[in-house]
Amino acid sequence: MITYRFYPSLLNVFSRYLQGGNLTAQSLIDSINRVPTPTTAAQERGVSFEEAVVKGTDEERFDPEIIKKVRKLLPRPIVETQVYCQWEIDDVLFYGYVDLIGKFKAVDLKTTASYQPGRFVHNHQNLYLHALKRKGIKLMEYVITDFTDVYVESYTLTHPIDKQLEEIRLLKTFLEEHRPLITDKKIFVLPGEEADGRRRNQ
Secondary structure, eight states, X not given: OOOXXXXXXXHHHHHHHHXXXXXXXXXXXXHHTTOOOOOOHHHHHHHHHHHHHHHOTTGGGSOXXXXXXXXXXXXXXXXXXXXEEEEEETTEEEEEEEEEEOSSEEEEEEEOSSOOTTTTTTOGGGGHHHHHGGGTOXXXXXXXXXXXXXXXXXXXXXXXXXXXXXHHHHHHHHHHHTGGGOOXXXXXXXXXXXXXXXXXXX
16 A cells, blocks of 8 residues: 655655765755745756757757757657656655656756766666656666766666665655654555645645
8 A cells, every 4th residue: 555655856865865965854854845945046057958958948048069969869759758657666656757758768857067977876766767667668868967068877677776765765764753743744645545646746
C-alpha cells in the first residue's frame, strides 16, 4: 500500500542534507513543507533556457551556438515534453516530470554556474528510467550547460540505484521522526486517498 509520495527535487535536497551540506534539519523540514522561497536569478535563467531550447521562446537571450549544441543532443523526433512519471517503490509513490522523451531516451535540461563530471550520477531523476521503461525508454540523459559549453551525462537501466533507494528509506525514517512538524500532508497518503502524484502540486 502506498504510504508516501516523494519527488526528485525533495529527495535531492535530502541527499545534500545527508552528505553534510549547508542544510540544517529545519531548512530540510522547510523544503518538505514547501515553504515558499524567492526564485533566484539562476533558477529563472534555467527555466528561460529550457523554454528557449524546446519552444524557441526568447532564444535571443542566449548564445546561439549553445542553443544549437543543445538542440543537436535532443532526440529526433521529440515524442512528448513535460512527461509525467511515476514508479512504486515498496510503499512510496515516486513521481515527477521529465523535460522530454524521444523513442528510446529521456532528456532533462540542466543549467549550472560550474560543471563537474558525474554530477548527476546519484540524482534521483535517474529513477525516471524505471518509471518510463514501459514506454520503451532505455536511456536517461542530462544535457547540461554552464553557458560556455555543453556536457552530457547518460545513464541506463543497469546503472546502480542502491544509493537512491537507501536515501528513500532514510527519508521515510526522517519523516516519521519529525511527523508533528510536517505541515505539507501531501507527502503522506492517507487511508483511502488517491496516491497519484498528478493530483498534487509538485
